[in-house]
Amino acid sequence: MDASPDLPPQNRVPIFNMPGVVTASIGVLVGIHALREFVLPDTWDIAALIDLALIPGRWSVAVDPARAEEILRAATALAGDPDVVEARQAFARYVVADPAAMPWTFATYALLHGSWMHVIFNSVWLAAFGSPVARLVPVRPRACAGRSGRR
Numbered sequence: 001m002d003a004s005p006d007l008p009p010q011n012r013v014p015i016f017n018m019p020g021v022v023t024a025s026i027g028v029l030v031g032i033h034a035l036r037e038f039v040l041p042d043t044w045d046i047a048a049l050i051d052l053a054l055i056p057g058r059w060s061v062a063v064d065p066a067r068a069e070e071i072l073r074a075a076t077a078l079a080g081d082p083d084v085v086e087a088r089q090a091f092a093r094y095v096v097a098d099p100a101a102m103p104w105t106f107a108t109y110a111l112l113h114g115s116w117m118h119v120i121f122n123s124v125w126l127a128a129f130g131s132p133v134a135r136l137v138p139v140r141p142r143a144c145a146g147r148s149g150r151r
Contacts, residue, residue, distance in 0.1 A: 018127055019134035026123045032111050033119045051102070054109035055095060062101035071096055 036045050060067045075092035078085070113119045
């Protein structure tokens with residue numbers, strides 16, 4: 001015999017009350033950083049950064065090739081540790097030598113982070129401010145499937 005009274009069932013509230021798209025976005029950010037941190041060799045990581053990061057000098061040269069000299073001059077003008085100066089000059093020469101604009105970097109730079117603290121802070125901000133936006137603009141996968149002709 002059960003001695004507990006007949007109480008109405010309690011509604012359980014989830015600990016994280018975020019829309020799925022926000023949770024998935026945070027998972028993607030953490031996953032990309034974990035891949036870069038623990039799986040990719042350093043040379044591949046640097047290549048990914050160069051190809052996916054938004055580098056303003058690259059866009060300056062793509063829009064106005066005459067600015068290449070200005071970028072090279074700026075790289076040599078800054079003082080500091082000789083190794084850092086040489087690395088800065090080599091990077092500037094690389095950016096000037098490949099004048100492609102790489103338009104995808106306007107989207108992919110947001111997926112790259114410099115440290116775990118950077119990923120954590122961005123995830124907290126995404127959870128705080130992305131959730132209300134996601135609730136205002138709901139994801140409609142059925143609408144996309146209906147427009148593509150599949151049911």
